[in-house]
Every structure is written in structure tokens, then in C-alpha cells.
Amino acid sequence: MLVTMASSSGSPNILGSPEVLCRLLQLLSTCLAFSLVASVDAYVGFSGDWCMFAWCFCFAVTIIIIIVVELGGLQARFPLFWRNFPIIYAYYATLFCFSASIIYPTTYVQFLGHGRTRGHAIAATVFSCIACVAYATEVASTRAQPGKITGYMATAPGLLKVVETVVAGIIFAFISDPYLYKYKPALEWCVAVYAICFILAAVAILMNLFNFTNALPIPFPSFLSGLALLSVLFYASAMVLWPLYQFHERYGGFPERRRDSVCSTGHVHYVCAWDRRLAVAILTATNLLAYVADLVYSAHPVSV
Known part of the structure; x- marks a missing residue:
């Protein structure tokens, strides 16, 4: 998939920046996490529902940021709102995925018997951890750039x-x-x-x-x-x-x-x-x- 990013002037840049690659990893890992769990219906109960919500929410907002805002260059229409929105969202996504990576295996996965369902649940946990690292990387890289936030x-x-x-x-x-x-x-x-x-x-x-x-x-x-x-x-x-x-x-x-x-x-x-x-x-x-x-x-x- 070809992804571009809109620069501050509104012109798109071709895929290749670390920020774009990081967001693609976020998309892929959260998508795989909730897809693996949904495919075997392994999210029964409030803890499973919370984790599913965390992965779906992060996936949905990330894809909105990339496709609707970054590709469309619409962030220039919301200068005050957009100044801090990406970092606030990255904070939340990091913590959401972190909580899911802890809650899901400790309250659900460990009680599953060996089989396809457990395998999918373990894989989803791994991708949740990857998503957490990807969002945390975005937070760290953004904060490391003076004037970015x-x-x-x-x-x-x-x-x-x-x-x-x-x-x-x-x-x-x-x-x-x-x-x-x-x-x-x-x-x-x-x-x-x-x-x-x-x-x-x-x-x-x-x-x-x-x-x-x-x-x-x-x-x-x-x-x-x-x-x-x-x-x-x-x-x-x-x-x-x-x-x-x-x-x-x-x-x-x-x-x-x-x-x-x-x-x-x-x-x-x-x-x-x-x-x-x-x-x-x-x-x-x-x-x-x-x-x-x-x-x-x-x-x-x-x-x-």
C-alpha cells in the first residue's frame, strides 16, 4: 500500500519517513490483534471487551489520522486543535495497548486450553505489545523534536x-x-x-x-x-x-x-x-x- 504524508505546506511526501513507517506498524499490529481475537471469538467478558475496544479504537483513529488528515492535508484547517492532538492520541494509544497487553493475557489467555483459540490469543497479545512499542516510539520521537508539541x-x-x-x-x-x-x-x-x-x-x-x-x-x-x-x-x-x-x-x-x-x-x-x-x-x-x-x-x- 502506498502511503504519503502531507507536509506543512500541504504537499504530500512519498512514503519513507520514520513517522509514516511507525504509523503503518501501528495500523498493522492493532488490526492483527483484534482480527485474531475476533476470528475465534476470544474476547468474552469485560476484560476481553476492554482489550477489543482498545485495539479497535487505536486502529480506527490511526487510520483516520493517516488517510483522512495526513493524506488529505486537512490538519491546516484545525491549527489549534491539530497542534497537540497527535501527541495526546499517541499517549492514549500507548497506554491503551499497554493495558490490553497486560489485562488480556493475565485475565483471559492463561485460562484457555491448548488449541487454535489459545494460539490466536497469544498472537494477539504479541501484536498488542508491538503496537504499544510503536505508539511509544511515536511519543518519544515527537517529544524529541523541539517545537513539535x-x-x-x-x-x-x-x-x-x-x-x-x-x-x-x-x-x-x-x-x-x-x-x-x-x-x-x-x-x-x-x-x-x-x-x-x-x-x-x-x-x-x-x-x-x-x-x-x-x-x-x-x-x-x-x-x-x-x-x-x-x-x-x-x-x-x-x-x-x-x-x-x-x-x-x-x-x-x-x-x-x-x-x-x-x-x-x-x-x-x-x-x-x-x-x-x-x-x-x-x-x-x-x-x-x-x-x-x-x-x-x-x-x-x-x-x-
Whole structure:
């Protein structure tokens, strides 16, 4: 397939630049990942659905960037939007493929018996890892070029905002069944924390993406510091309440995995409740650390 890239002047360049080759690798690896899984219907359950979504989303957006925008030269019509969109997307695609490369084999592939389905699932995992490396390479090469990206997304807090939203998205996947938190106000508060902080981080990214930072009544750095501080306080409460009410017997929790009968069975098409609770606790701690780092960087901005 012949692929060209539009230069800043609108004239196409023939295939051969590292950026184009990298995006072709992204297309091929994500396409093979979801095709291999779909061909044997090896994506039953929420973890499989998340991974399939990650691969399909990355494939679709990458092909839009290459064919519709780069080949058509339409990026010149969106100068403010397009300035940071590719790097923001590359951040997300890297994390999406990374999460799929971890979640799919640990929650699904390892339970499959030997045969065609397992072979396809393992191959899909390999291509997911390749896609992750390809997207990470694009991020590294873009950030290494002075002036390629500007503003907030060129900083560490910009990357941290992407991490925070992706981790929150994975948390939502793990708590997709309401029985994990329903009728327990403390756990419902934790879910509210995940949702509120996700929205706040997404708003910060969108404001930067569409260049709305000057529309605020306060300086954008002060706004970001306020969001980071609020998110740290919220996540700190969730970090205490979620494990307490999920794993402590006094509060109706289950301290041992063996008490979940589903966890002791063979392969199941979904992650058992105890494993979900543990995954959310780990992800909550991960996001809390990300928000703490975000707060530190926001208070003492350092260009990276």
C-alpha cells in the first residue's frame, strides 16, 4: 500500500519517513490483534471487551489520522486543535495497548486450553505489545523534536493527565458490575471520586486541546494546581475506604480470595469479584501517586 504524508505546506511526501513507517506498524499490529481475537471469538467478558475496544479504537483513529488528515492535508484547517492532538492520541494509544497487553493475557489467555483459540490469543497479545512499542516510539520521537508539541501537553503534568484518565477508565471497566459497591455509601463515594476526578482531568486536556485556557477567570496553572489538589484529597479518601470496605470483615469485606467461590473454579469468562476488588485497589493507589506527582509538578512547573 502506498502511503504519503502531507507536509506543512500541504504537499504530500512519498512514503519513507520514520513517522509514516511507525504509523503503518501501528495500523498493522492493532488490526492483527483484534482480527485474531475476533476470528475465534476470544474476547468474552469485560476484560476481553476492554482489550477489543482498545485495539479497535487505536486502529480506527490511526487510520483516520493517516488517510483522512495526513493524506488529505486537512490538519491546516484545525491549527489549534491539530497542534497537540497527535501527541495526546499517541499517549492514549500507548497506554491503551499497554493495558490490553497486560489485562488480556493475565485475565483471559492463561485460562484457555491448548488449541487454535489459545494460539490466536497469544498472537494477539504479541501484536498488542508491538503496537504499544510503536505508539511509544511515536511519543518519544515527537517529544524529541523541539517545537513539535507546545504548551501543556509538552509537560510532565500533561502526560500525567492522560495517565490519570486511562487508569480511571480501567477502573470503570473493573467496577462495571454495581454489586461491587451498591448499597454501601462509602464504596459509592469511591465510585463518585473516580468519576469526578476523571471528568476534571478530561476537562483540563480538552481545554488545552481546543486552546480554551485563556477563557478562565484565573491563570491556567493555578486552575491545574487546584484540580490536582482536589483530586489528591478525593483519591486519598478512596485509597482508605475502598480496601477497608472490600477486604475488612468488620465492614463486610472479604479478606481472602478463596471465599469467592468463582475465583476457585477453572477458566471463567470474567474476572471474579475478589480479583476485581484487588485490581481497583491497586489502580486507586496508582492514580493517587499520579495525582500527587501532578500536584508537585503543577506547584513547581518544569518543562520536559
